[in-house]
Amino acid sequence: MSATPRYDVLGIGNAIVDVIARADDDFLLAHGMRKGTMALIDEGRAQAIYDAMGPAVEMSGGSAANTVVGVAGFGARAAFIGKLKADSLGRAFSHDIRAAGVTFATLPESDGPSTGRCYVLVTPDGERTMNTYLGAAQDLHPRDVNEEMIASSAVTYLEGYLWDPKHAKEAFLKAAKIAHGSGRRVALSLSDAFCVDRWRDEFLELMRSRTVDLIFANEAELHSLYQTSDFDGAIAALRADIAAAVVTRSEKGCLVVGPEGIEAVPAFPVERVIDTTGAGDLFAAGFLSGLARDLDDRTCGRLGALAAAEVIQHLGARPEVSLRQLARENGLAD
16 A cells, blocks of 8 residues: 555545436326436436426435445545536536535536436335436546545545546546555446446446446346345356445345355344435445455444435435444444
8 A cells, every 4th residue: 555545435436416306107107217226318418307396405426436435424535526517507516515524626627517416216115216418527538537636535436427438437447547556446336227327338348347346236236246036146247357346225224245255244224215326326335435444244234224314314315414423323433
């Protein structure tokens, strides 16, 4: 390991503002949406959904951005790289992520597509269905990767959702090379089962080539990755393909897969599920915060479960309380 890192976790992902509204299953059916998934949409469909949806709340989002905000909430040092346009949503995103204590220095674009946004429809059961217009977010280029920041980050965390655009892939690969050249670790979130369907072979190659050291996946993403309904068989395949992984299983907790074996970690109880948006993002925040402090797998998993439990009990994908204080109250922090 080279010099002491300046950041514990640096995230690279889509810089997006979430537009969240409640909806029923009939609304989803009427607009051709598959419940519980994320679909990429163009600007025309984005406007049509916005016009049809009910009263909405706007708040900064983006998967990796939510994660690094959570990391900062645990008191760890966080940074983010993501592309915006210099428009009103872009200014709101920049303000929010910096106000959360995250270092964000990516320059916005003055021309081109508007800042990305995700229309999140939350059904009464708390499930979220997302329609994402990537806009400026998909224009992330290798030139946007700050070499000094990557080299001085203990973990670089890559968002699977951003694997679609060619230049963003190149940016990811550049970041991974810099990180490993500096003795740092690289983590990847698989993001969504349909994202895995699109890029299965490439995600497996990232794992098998050791371009990434750690992956985060939920059960659906794991089954999609190995094209099997056999959970145990998929876990065995996963162990053969990568040194470390975390598989989240909603109320069943998670499995931390590592060189020493598999650690099952329970979920934290919740009074009521309001909105599952950001559950995986905040789980990763807790886990990575623990990893940056060299905590054991079980404690890292507990921190992830704690953050996920907090975020699903209110609307929106970012915590509403101090995660550091919450960890202290649950015996998971000094």
